[in-house]
Amino acid sequence: MGLLGNILMAPLKAPVDGFVFILEQIKNYVDQEMYDESRLQEKLLEARISFERGRISQEEYSELEAIILERLKIVHQRQEVRIMEAVEELEDINYRGGIQVQIEREEDDS
Numbered sequence: 001m002g003l004l005g006n007i008l009m010a011p012l013k014a015p016v017d018g019f020v021f022i023l024e025q026i027k028n029y030v031d032q033e034m035y036d037e038s039r040l041q042e043k044l045l046e047a048r049i050s051f052e053r054g055r056i057s058q059e060e061y062s063e064l065e066a067i068i069l070e071r072l073k074i075v076h077q078r079q080e081v082r083i084m085e086a087v088e089e090l091e092d093i094n095y096r097g098g099i100q101v102q103i104e105r106e107e108d109d110s
Contacts (some may be wrong), residue, residue, distance in 0.1 A: 037075045043070045 033039070044065065051061035 035071055035075050035078070037072065040068050040072050041073065044072075 047056070047061055047064040047068065050056045051058065058066070
């Protein structure tokens with residue numbers, strides 16, 4: 001679409017783009033709230049304290065713990081993916097002769 005088409009479509013496209021932007025911001029906020037490692041660790045500690053003080057049952061604690069640990073697992077997987085992407089990018093730069101980088105990879109024992 002050329003310049004004229006963009007100008008003519010702007011009144012229709014702008015509200016949609018704005019709505020998409022808002023939805024992306026909401027998604028980012030929810031992801032940050034649900035998958036922030038320090039918040040999850042804090043929630044796990046709060047659940048443990050609530051259980052120890054008798055505010056929640058063993059069953060409730062176990063359910064909360066399972067949910068939080070699953071989210072922490074997702075956080076660590078996402079971090080690992082980001083690290084691997086960064087490593088691949090550095091290796092690509094090194095391959096093209098941009099810089100010399102030696103990267104040692106840790107062996108995963110799990």
